[in-house]
Amino acid sequence: MTIRDIxxxxxxxVTTVSRVLNGQPNVSREAREKIMEVVRxxxxxxxxxxxxxxxxxxxxxxxxxxxxxxxxFSAILERLQSLLAETGYVFMINYVDEGADEVMEAHRICGxxxxxxxxxxxxNHENFKRGFEGIGVPCVLITSSAKELGFPNLxxxxxxxxxxxxxxxxxxxxxxxxxIGVLGGYVENSYPAARRYAGCVRAFERYSIPADRSRVVASxxxxxxxxxxxxxxxxxxxxxxAVFAMADVTAIGAIxxxxxxxxxxxxxxSVVGFDGIELGSYLTPKLTTVRQxxxxxxERSVRLLLDAIGGxxxxxxxxxxxxLFDGESAMRLEA
Amino acid sequence: MTIRDIxxxxxxxVTTVSRVLNGQPNVSREAREKIMEVVRxxxxxxxxxxxxxxxxxxxxxxxxxxxxxxxxFSAILERLQSLLAETGYVFMINYVDEGADEVMEAHRICGxxxxxxxxxxxxNHENFKRGFEGIGVPCVLITSSAKELGFPNLxxxxxxxxxxxxxxxxxxxxxxxxxIGVLGGYVENSYPAARRYAGCVRAFERYSIPADRSRVVASxxxxxxxxxxxxxxxxxxxxxxAVFAMADVTAIGAIxxxxxxxxxxxxxxSVVGFDGIELGSYLTPKLTTVRQxxxxxxERSVRLLLDAIGGxxxxxxxxxxxxLFDGESAMRLEA
DNA sequence: TTGTACGCGTTATCAA
DNA sequence: TTGATAACGCGTACAA
Numbered sequence: 001m002t003i004r005d006i007x008x009x010x011x012x013x014v015t016t017v018s019r020v021l022n023g024q025p026n027v028s029r030e031a032r033e034k035i036m037e038v039v040r041x042x043x044x045x046x047x048x049x050x051x052x053x054x055x056x057x058x059x060x061x062x063x064x065x066x067x068x069x070x071x072x073f074s075a076i077l078e079r080l081q082s083l084l085a086e087t088g089y090v091f092m093i094n095y096v097d098e099g100a101d102e103v104m105e106a107h108r109i110c111g112x113x114x115x116x117x118x119x120x121x122x123x124n125h126e127n128f129k130r131g132f133e134g135i136g137v138p139c140v141l142i143t144s145s146a147k148e149l150g151f152p153n154l155x156x157x158x159x160x161x162x163x164x165x166x167x168x169x170x171x172x173x174x175x176x177x178x179x180i181g182v183l184g185g186y187v188e189n190s191y192p193a194a195r196r197y198a199g200c201v202r203a204f205e206r207y208s209i210p211a212d213r214s215r216v217v218a219s220x221x222x223x224x225x226x227x228x229x230x231x232x233x234x235x236x237x238x239x240x241x242a243v244f245a246m247a248d249v250t251a252i253g254a255i256x257x258x259x260x261x262x263x264x265x266x267x268x269x270s271v272v273g274f275d276g277i278e279l280g281s282y283l284t285p286k287l288t289t290v291r292q293x294x295x296x297x298x299e300r301s302v303r304l305l306l307d308a309i310g311g312x313x314x315x316x317x318x319x320x321x322x323x324l325f326d327g328e329s330a331m332r333l334e335a
Numbered sequence: 336m337t338i339r340d341i342x343x344x345x346x347x348x349v350t351t352v353s354r355v356l357n358g359q360p361n362v363s364r365e366a367r368e369k370i371m372e373v374v375r376x377x378x379x380x381x382x383x384x385x386x387x388x389x390x391x392x393x394x395x396x397x398x399x400x401x402x403x404x405x406x407x408f409s410a411i412l413e414r415l416q417s418l419l420a421e422t423g424y425v426f427m428i429n430y431v432d433e434g435a436d437e438v439m440e441a442h443r444i445c446g447x448x449x450x451x452x453x454x455x456x457x458x459n460h461e462n463f464k465r466g467f468e469g470i471g472v473p474c475v476l477i478t479s480s481a482k483e484l485g486f487p488n489l490x491x492x493x494x495x496x497x498x499x500x501x502x503x504x505x506x507x508x509x510x511x512x513x514x515i516g517v518l519g520g521y522v523e524n525s526y527p528a529a530r531r532y533a534g535c536v537r538a539f540e541r542y543s544i545p546a547d548r549s550r551v552v553a554s555x556x557x558x559x560x561x562x563x564x565x566x567x568x569x570x571x572x573x574x575x576x577a578v579f580a581m582a583d584v585t586a587i588g589a590i591x592x593x594x595x596x597x598x599x600x601x602x603x604x605s606v607v608g609f610d611g612i613e614l615g616s617y618l619t620p621k622l623t624t625v626r627q628x629x630x631x632x633x634e635r636s637v638r639l640l641l642d643a644i645g646g647x648x649x650x651x652x653x654x655x656x657x658x659l660f661d662g663e664s665a666m667r668l669e670a
Numbered sequence: 671t672t673g674t675a676c677g678c679g680t681t682a683t684c685a686a
Numbered sequence: 687t688t689g690a691t692a693a694c695g696c697g698t699a700c701a702a
Contacts, residue, residue, distance in 0.1 A: 002678090002679055002680085003679065003680065003681095004679080007689095012688080012689085013688065013689040013690075014679095014680085014681090014689080014690090015681085015682090015688070015689055015690080016687085016688060016689075018680070018681060018682095019687095019688095022681085026687060026688085027687075027688090028687060028688090031687080031688085043442075043469060045442075045443075045445070045446025046446070046679085046680075047388070047446075047449075047678090047679050047680070048446070048448070048449075048680095049384050049385075049387040049388040049449065049678090049679080049680090050384075050388050050678070050679035050680040050681085050694090051679080051680055051681075052384040052680090052694095053382070053384040053385050053388050053678090053679080053680075053681095053694050053695065053696085054679080054680045054681045054682080054693080054694050055680085055681070055694085056694070068409065068412065068413040068416070069409065069410075069413065074403065074404065074409060075404075077403065077430075078403040078404065078430065081403070081430050082432075090448070091429070092427055092428075093427075093428040094426070095412075095413065095416045097417075110380070111380025111381070111383070113383065113425070114382070114383070114384065134378065223613060223614065223617050224613075227617070252614070252617050253617060255617075255619075256617045256618075256619070259619055278404075278558060278559075279558065279587070279614070282558050282562070282587050282588060282590075282591045283591075283618070284590075284591070284594055284619070337694095337695055337696085338695065338696065338697095339695080339696095342673095347672075347673085348672060348673040348674080349673080349674090349695095349696085349697090350672070350673060350674085350697085350698075351671085351672060351673080353696070353697060353698085354672095354697095357697085361671065361672090362671075362672090363671060363672090366671080366672085381695085381696075382694085382695050382696070383696095384694085384695080384696090385678090385694070385695035385696040385697090386695080386696055386697080387678095387696095388678050388679065388680085388694090388695085388696075389677080389678055389695080389696045389697050389698085390678085390696085390697075391678070
């Protein structure tokens, strides 16, 4: 079933049929109705391969998601999907492993799917430095700033990770804590982890908390890794009274580890997370956390990408606000 | 940059270039090397639109995911992705809203992406009855049995929902509970919900628990809806001692609601969930739940779909084992 | 082993 | 307002 069959069936030419199917003007009412009738009757769909071949363009936006069990990413993804659905773009999601090279993947995607733009949900700066050259379509990196990378077709949308982490530490210190552990991503692999770590250091310095008092254990952002990291932290520094986890899932894993040692949250150890996933406020105690604004992040990302696709200006780097959600998992240190 | 340019540049014909690029035999070593050199040098990629237009097929498998915040789905999806990655199929994920018609969406996808097969992660029987006719590619419905639908190109992979729910109720009854509430999906919209409900009824009858003692409140499968459903349940039946929630997220929402009423889990109210998401065992108390085997579900689904695409046999309907994970959220009823 | 030439289904151009 | 026809880039008979 092709556009030609519709033409023959309806008594018009292929051009007219094409016009109707693409909602173009310069078609008589009558022709439009007759043709649409046939189209509906035969349940005809344009062949998008032929269409794209002709138009020299893949009508779609690819999303490369780094790590599939990130609940913040899920929330952002959902919002992206619904925002993009309204625009008529096809939305192509590709998950890559946390250790994979998302930029290599992007090259593959460009060759294969010819997207009009690419969104990276998470990403490693090294991979971009090494391989982003040569990617021709507009891109936006989400949850990791690409400002210093300086590519003209790579925008970014982020939370101010350093400042946000600083606020988290501020909060703990204001509650009287000085022996604070940090559970984090791998600073060398993850830009957000590096920024958050930098924020911690800044805060510790401000309060003259010696560097050796800030106990940092790297871990992947997952329940099980958070658990393991917390165990190591407790082994090495049994005197800590508070923990800042660089992701909510890490915090949840950590809380389980704390309890499995017979300690309580927050009475024995206060915990502050990062991300602000919905689940956090269903836990007991409710998770105190730095809440990133996933909705805003998604919206700004789509806006930036669509503008870039439309040819409006070059790369932009936006920072969306966060706020500290004061839950129940962190409390004042009893003297 | 086309295959013709590569041909000219390398001094061979387009056919030879095409053969090399598709790994076909009947090409001399020398030609292969020379051509590959040019391909690498110019970073050439085949135009997949032209390729698919010619081959009359989109090389890919589409997945229609119903509801994006289903953590079980996320886990299955991840596994599907990695299984399919090994096969070289492009993996196209499409999220649809819980209220949307996934079969309509499948039609759109067929017209647009021309996939070789479709996987439905969640789905409504009514939609299939009404609209599946006319979908020509092999499909597999995951987490909902399509046996009774009888389409020759629609396989399915499920847990035995009815039996699993029956086991959940069995467990609660064996702990001494008789006043058991049920928090569930909409029985009329969700086949798994209907099956699980049927299992509950069967168990209640077996124990001669009057139907009016089984207090059922329908709700969507989400944290917030689980919370609201539990509130309604407590309003109507303050004397219940146990709750079976048809999804873990519902259970987690319910637990929050119970606690917000000043009651304890499991001392005042026992809770049993369904799905067995990883998170459950990080909670306090650890969630007692019916654990579906997401890995096996993903693996069987891929197997079934690939076999069907390969033309091996018709529709098959597989049931994968589950098991009751005995956590801490359900306890013996104190006399 | 290699090359020529045609057709896949659509849109764009141009003429009617 | 309409229609004939030439591309788009690839795979593949078929010929050499």
